[in-house]
Amino acid sequence: MREKGTGHVEGPLSDGSFRAWKTRRVNGKLLKSRKCRGRNKTAAIAALAEWEQENPNWWLPASPAKPKPTVGAFLDAWWTEASPHWAQTTRTTNSYTFDKWLQSDVLRSLSFPPSREQIKEWMAGLSSSATTNTKARIIKLVRTAFNAAVEDGLIASNPAKYKNAPRPNKKRAVEIFSPDEQATLVRYVVTEPDWALAIVLDLDSGMREGELLALRPIDFDFDRRLVQIRRTMDTIRGVPIEKPYAKTDSSLRDIELSPATIELVQRHLEKFPRPLLFQDGDRPWNRHDFLNAYRGLLTRAQLPYRRFHAIRHTCATNLLKAGCYLPAVSKRLGHAKVSTTLDIYAAYLPSDQAPLAMSFERTVRQWLPKALQGSRNDSPMIPRILKGAASTSGAPGLRKTKTLENQGLRWCARLDSNQHEIAPASPSS
16 A cells, blocks of 8 residues: 655555655655655654654755865965974975975875875885985975874874885085195186185185075175175075075174185175176076086086085185184084084094193193202102112112012901902912
8 A cells, every 4th residue: 555645655565564755846856755664554654753853854955075185185284384484494495395296196186194005105106306315305394294183183193104214315425625626726716707706705714605696795894804694595496596594593694704815805896896796697696507617617627526515614624624713613604503513524623632732731841840849758649659768679769569478468357358268379389
């Protein structure tokens, strides 16, 4: 039997039960409710009524399922919240990494949170153009993002932390120019005005490459022979960008130059009045073009290639070998801590002990003879053996040493704090 209308009951079925449901027309479409079973008609209708109480709006279209969060959505939200709190240098560096490497569809389409294997697979699939240091910088940024998710309680563990993750290469060994190579380089660049000033100025001051390329004429105080480091030049996406800040707070410093260097700067500015001290024509130097030109300079001077940073290392080692005060050298280089300078250049610190000993010698010689003349023989610092009578050999001031053999055996077991038997004498004795 079937009842028509908005409510329907069907039965009895093959198993003797009844089935009840409702229909409703919405926008011309006939919708059916769930079919509820009961052992009789009343039980089926009661089951349907109970189901309707739990689902009063069953005829309404179901709301679209909430999309699952993705890694891309999480990274965008994290970047918007975290990046404004970073230092400018950190934000600039991480911005380049985020825009170039963390926009990958493979990474951003992963459901959040991703598994450790998914992160490892994505890292392994990075293009060959990503160097080891670049990969280390990428995984560090991703790890920082997921660390924030762990702190916020969104995930239990960081999927970007795994064994054998990319790590930056170890610090390069300190490269320096030997004294002969320094002389060869300086003599050669005399014929090239821009390079002559850049090489001599960097050998004298030990500036970083970005600090050198950002110098302006207003940064020099010729009366006091000072140069002020207040900004740096960087290259981002092939475009030179002047940053109105230095690498660290300690990098903002004044460096006193030698008279020869400051005279070279004055002559250069008289001959080339430009907004920047060093320019590639009428524009700032691009870092990559600058380093390529520097490589060509070493080739023309017939010198082995060394990084431009080696000139900074050469300046530091020259000062330390000359015995300059370590904190003064650290301040000249713009290091945040003296320990940084010590860690890098410890091998170049003077290790000869002779000057230290002679320094004390010059001091003590002023009063030592008088002190020896006025010394007394009854000083408690003079051993008794030197105060006694002459020994049997006739040497004045010496006394025969007392031993158990010539004094007789006076050992007493009761008074011995180290109780053990005396070892028997060997036959050879």
